[in-house]
Amino acid sequence: MIKEIQTILNAGAKKAGYNEEFSVSFSNMPNLCDFQCNGCFALAKKYGKAPLQIAEEIVGAIDNNGDFEFVAVKPAFINIKLTYKAFSKLANKLLSLDKVGVVEHSKKMNVMFDYGGANVAKELHVGHLCSPIIGEGMKRLYKLLGHTVQSDAHLGDWGLQMGLTVLQLHEDGVLDYYFTGKGSEPEITLDMLNVAYPKASARKNIDAEFKKRADQYTKNIQDKVEPYYSIYLKIRALSIKTIEKLYKELGAEFDLWYGESSCDEYTDVVVDKFIQQGLARESEGAVVVDVAKEGEHIPLPKKSEDEEQRYKNPMPPAIIKKYNGGDLYATTDIATIYMRNLANPIPDEMVYYTDNRQNLHFEQVFRCCKMSGISPEGQNLVHIGFGTMNGKDGKPFKTREGTVVKLDDVINLLIEKASEKLKSNGVEVTRELALKIGVGAMKFGALSNFVTKDYVFDIDKFLAFEGKTGPYLQYTVARINSILAKAGEGFGEINISDDEQSAIIMQIIKLNSAYQICFEEKSLNSLCLATYDLASAFSTFYNNHHVLKEKDDKVRKSYLGILTLVKKALVQALGVLAIEVPEKM
Template sequence: MNIKNQIKNILTDSANALGIENLDKLVVSFSNRPQLCDYQTNFAMIVGKPPMELAEKLVEKIGNVEGFEFSVAKPGFINIKLKDEVLNDYANYVDQDEDLGVEQLKEKKLVFFDYGGANVAKELHVGHLRSPIVGEALKRLHETMGNKTLSDVHLGDFGLQMGLTILQLKIDGFVDEFFKIDVDLNKIQIKGVTLDVLNEEYPKASKRKDVDEKFKAEADQITLYIQQQKQPYFEIYKQIKALSIKEIEKNYDMLNTTFDFYYGESDAYPFIEETINKFVDQGLARESEGALVVDVAREGEHIPIPKKSEDEPQRYKNPMPPAIIKKYNGGDLYATTDIATILMRNRDFAPNEIVYITDNRQVGHFEQVFRCCKLAGVSPKEQKLSHVAFGTMNGKDGKPFKTRSGETVKYKDVLNMLIEKAEAKLVENGIIGDKELARKIGVGAMKFGDLSNTVSRDYVFDIDKFLAFDGKTGPYIQYTIARINSILNKANFEGGNKIRVETQEEREIVLAILKLNSSYRVCYDAYSMNALCLSVFELASAFSTFYNNHKILSQTDEERKGAMLQLCLLVKNCLSKALYVLGIDTVEKM
């Protein structure tokens, strides 16, 4: 039941009857002045002169339509108000619909999501938070609207950090057993190496590489050995990877983030040679300073930028630089492994779309990778390759979030900070010792605070604002659901009644559900969840007004009471569905 489409069809019929063209410009949107109307269109202002006259003709032609009121407002808007019977029908339709009125895609597809981006042997830090938060929500959104999905954390397990870590472990004597003559590598386990040790070894090695060229060169060589599966380096690498994955899984579990696959760059290694040969055999690769590169710049990219004044020097748009697919020493780069990974995914799954979720510093990299894939036929023409580039999580000073000493904040420290703060707020409300409830509230606060922002923008991490139990926050939505649970429990209500809209507050609730359900498609098209966050907050606010202005449980008219309780249940279900899509847990009480 798509009310916006019903309105558009009514307007289209009227325009056709009047011989008006340019119907592609007819857009119906929610009113930005809800006190006047529920929907509006500026169609008459775009296609006709004078707009008021055209708008009046359109409305006159429409006449009386059951369920809708059309009117004209200066300087040419057509306003549409929904009658209560339409809202009644819609509310009861949503209440009975298994999808709760969320639009289902007409053409379903398989979408492969690549997010998370954890690195083996390196502790997750605050910079790793946004990718799983955004990626998990987008994946759930696609599933909710009917697509099939697959997801992969795509571990960074073949990069320089592995060479650096293993070299440092070797220097510090942790892996001596692996280098003994005639050793059986199948019977050796790394001793004394824990995650805490790895978290000390890598930073130590990373600092040393910046001042010790010989050390850096040896780490590069070990990285190459790992890529070539040369022993004993490859066995050491495998054991470090297994140790790291256990911790990575725990961290993602805290965030309600799941993956179908824990593949890494190493899984694409068998496809590397074939990938490079695709470019060489088609004459797409050339040698440059000992490396193998692919030209991905397109004709017309190096074009002059118009001057704002005669005195301004001429500037040009820079063309996309060549993509390096093989280093001078024979090693492979991120571009190579990413292209090979796309080749692997297409062989194994043939998804209609592959979506990468990373920070916005990777925009150029993925544009190069996508262009390479299309040039060489690694990705078929009809396949969509998408990159969702997110902004930075900053501190209150507007700079990237760090500790007071200027160090990068650990991933788990951020979550623990939120959980501890949530636990303290629960104690204030008389709830003591419920750590799981605190986790749900703290993590929910983090996720909602993040997803409320347009994905591409930076935002400020404000723990007090995120954890507020009122306003546009995750805890406020969770609290609203808990409040509804309390009402339904006190009434021993199990559902089955008809909803009946009789008051302005009930109108506002159903209109908020309309907006909420339309926001799913907005988020789908934008690859950003902020519209859903806004709509779910508006629905929670509309319910709060309804609850404060009406005594539900003390209603003496049982039919009226049942209708109001059924509306409460519908609000709870709509809010809960939205939180699920956002990757946020609901709570029974707060």
């Protein structure tokens, strides 16, 4: 739509003697016009005329096609309004499309999304909420815009936590069967893992000998030494079942359930590549790659006193091999990029969503891949570090006892609170419905914030049925479903006849702009706002138009067409946000 207006405007400008390219934007005063052009101010000096005169001459030279009204207004704006005729044509066209208000990208990409990133053998907690929610939404957005997408949960299944867990279970006597062959094979349970890892993690910080043994256990697993490797596989399989269940409840869908271990055969390959290229060196027994640029400092978002000295040092080298020959996160992340680039076609872009504490890590990894050629020229490696989810006190969300909140406890809390809210509204509640409302509320609350910013987890605010919330949008769709069901008839041709109807179509036009902004920013907050604005415009229309009581058959069917269009647009937008829409509420 904006391109069409710009074409008409530029043709008028050329006809008036101004060989210039003008840009058009949405109006910041929608009560006056739908679009605006501010470009005449910059031409005053060049042409020696008052800006308003230039605007008036351009408007006077425009060939009016009946779809747009161009008006020059003080001080030198060109205001553009769509006629009801134009809105009607556009509404009927949008209703006929599979994708409502979406302009697909002409340049299509193959894109790999890396999100989720749960660690095997560790209980998932509230910190694991953001990555699958944001990553899933961005993946769906790329797909909507015409790109080929693939997602990888990229499990943390190859690091120190595995060695720590196996060592602790061994010391606790759980694994005697595997090491001695005596007795019967034990059943390793989630409860065992949930006790073993925290216990071992605490011990490693105060017992250097225990930490050294855990390093060796980790290396034994990575070298596939028995029985360490077989035990590891059992723990991995057990953990993945739980991770899959929780991510499914969050609506995160993965094409690949790879982990760090999946690229094991390539870790030595990439390390050797750095050595052969003269990019790696030895440092205290480890293999490192210098990635700092001359005079560069570590990018820290905040500097405390203890970080001051670290900040003054150049960006540290990337360690790609431990002193004992073991792999690190950097090793497996580089090897994963190497592995992904063996595919045909290779990804044009890889997008990672983790918390912002990993910003430095990915900067080092990406630099390693670029300087070695593991990532070819033109391939985009993108890391988005999201903010922290805080409690109402502004501090990281924790239990009253100060411990980290388990992810399944968060989901159960969302279900419980959603059930209470639905019951208070007289709705018959099932777990499935409460899950959709609770998780949808949490997602919308999280995604409404710009991705890199911290936000407050306020479950009561998230679950409100009014205002900028997930339940309000879900309820709007359910309300439309109810109206269409009561109507008991199909819709007809849409005929826009007042500003409240045209406001709805404008909001659908703005949805496409929101999709594009979200793509550029790699954040979904603009889509959340645009979706709410559409629902709000519908509410205003519905409150002032008696859809079911309208006696004029053509007008009533036009109203039903508008409702059907709004539903399609809302369901599509909520689908991108991975928010499920109940048929009724």
